[in-house]
Amino acid sequence: MTDAVSDCNVGYKKEVERLRAAGVAGRNGRLRDLFDYLAERGPDAESASQSDIAVAVFGEAQNDADDATVRVYVHRLRKKIDDYYSRHEPSSDALRLEIPSGIYGLRPMRRAGASDVSSLSQGAVVPRRLVAIALVALAILCAGAFGLGRSLERPGAASALWQPLLESERPVLFVLGDYYLFGEIDPLIPDEGRLIRDFRVNSSEDLLRLQEAEPDRYAVAEDFGLNYLPFSTSYALSAIAPVLEGNGKTATVIAASDLRPDMLNRFDIVYVGLLSGLGPLEQQVFAGSGFRLGETYDELIDRESRQIYASDEARRIAAPVFYRDYAYLARFIAPGGAKVIVVASERETGLRSLGPIVASAELPEKVAEVVADGAPFEALWQVTGQQGADLSDRLILARTRR
Template sequence: MAQGSTSNADLAAYRAEVARLQAGGVVGKGGRLAELFDYLAQRGPLAPSATQGEIAAAVFGQTETDADDATVRVYVHRLRKKLDDHYRDHPPAPGATVLEIPAGIYALQVLPGNEPAAPPPPPAAAAPVAAPRGVLAVAAAAVLLAFALGWWFSGREHSTPNALWEPLTRSERPVLLVLGDYYLFGEIDPVIPENGRLIRDFRVNSAEDLLRLQNSEPDRYGMAEDVGLNYLPFQTSYALQQIAPLLATEGKQVDVIPASEMTAQMLSTHDVVYVGLLSGMGLLEDITFAGSSLSVGDTYDEIRDRRSDQRWISDEATRIAAPVFYRDYAYLARFHAPGGALVTVVASERVTGLRGIGPIVAGRHLPGELDEAAQGDGVEALIRFTGQQGADLSEAVELVRPRN
């Protein structure tokens, strides 16, 4: 659409695209971001750039003299990114109307010279879901590394699975390997971008959580941005190096996803193996501990016995930097979940347990009473690790129980 003139057809296409974005909730169903979009859309595709004062008065109810320029800049930046992300994730058809907020301009315009976007690559045949952007590369790299290293060093050691894994080899279902991951968001200063930073906030575990807090606590989260990133603790690869060959050598179909992408529906089609920290389990945390005599305590550094109120607390976080001994705890479980999935959990409170648990669960035989209990229908166990500056120095079985 040329600047300075417009046809009825162009204007109709612009209004249709505005209506489509509004109906689809691309910028939200309500709140300041949606109000900003509506304000700019109503001005039309050829309107001059609005001033910060005009936006502050019309959208935020501030007078021009009291307008908070940073607030206007932040919200325009967020709206621009929302539109960019939408068209990137949903490539428009050739010649379709695409809206943008050009850099440095406070106006909603039609992107000139819209070219057809390259189609996204077809998903792998075995993948049940697509991993979110950002976490995909991290998860794929960790898993490929684990499979490669594990296969290379495994030899004949894992040709016969131990009692924990043996029921999985008999199952006809494919395996869903779920990796504990964590959501990150950014704080972006549109004026001084180099001052931006990435943040892990335990209150914010998804883009939906972030949007809710942006609306309810704008003073604290007003400059936050969904940057499409999740991270995977690299210590997960230590456990994966041992566990991955167990799955690969049995010829099972293995699909890999981050825990943040898991849905309850997957429990009706796959068996599930979780590897990661207790704090990264997501949906699997509720499913696992709903049928357990144990529970996660006040923090993810703690596991509590519902029966006796005994607690097993990792002190790794406060002592790992010093050359002193500390304790960490790993949690193991195997059970049938609603939907029929056989779920195997290999988790820990902190990273020393995650580093040390791999060789134990992948060995030809499990330690004593754990090996005997794992031959039943279901089992859960705690293993205590003594660590020093991240190294696993010794381990001992702390608790073993049958479970449904």
């Protein structure tokens, strides 16, 4: 046991020097001072307190210690270290340093394999609530993947909606509307952590920027590298994917957060998700649309008539009452030449209903008319739901776009 601890300490010191030589925390400045302070405390030291760091690193008096500043700098250092290991090979003994969530200290971690990481020292306590949420998310994704796999065994005929993609020489990207989550964990009460979806925060870079700009609001926020997909996305995708796959069209699935502008020069796009998850596609979708988004992503406003189509799913889904949601379909050509089809809705119920509609070999008559014209078009459905179930749908309009 003593030899193992000694080896751990030696490896820890070597890895500290490796990160210093690489300039992970910079050559000087507060971030480097913070790294040196935590490194000198050693791998087995108790977690430093915010006030300890404020005094030792930032030179603040005990009574004037700015906890928000400490949290922001610890977050920045954690991000710098994680980014370094994501781009570089591990050390010869597979050792790496981490600042675990809820811990103000450098901890050595030995990577035994690609998915097997064991701690050599004190690690972070993972809140039980976060573990439960992660397990639920994993179950949802597995269920969606299972449904998609089964549906691919039953290829169906494709309507005129999909013909431009089937005739195109470009491969297809299924782009799924995903959402970035960050956590808030009090170092003193880690079990009371929570996950947050904030429309201002769509990436770890956004989180870091807001931590620096608004430390009082985002100081305790932590980047967990989590994104989630709405449950209805798996249903819609499992209905649509066989139409393309079954007709010999190559398709790849990516998250909207991974979509890059240059991809529209090489792929055709099928977006599946909520309107709030369009991400980099949002501007192009509504540039030629007769609709605009309202103050929230739960409403579409007709530019000409000013009619508002607002989902009330969020307010009523928990009760056994009927509510309305709206599903949106569009097809157009993006500036990069990509043929884009958007299968979206304001909330979950509309997307669950729209998937089978657009996957059918026969489209509603008015939709079929604008599709056959070959011009860019859009259509809107009102979907009646109850506690997440899509009970009925009604086509409101189908028209050409600019």
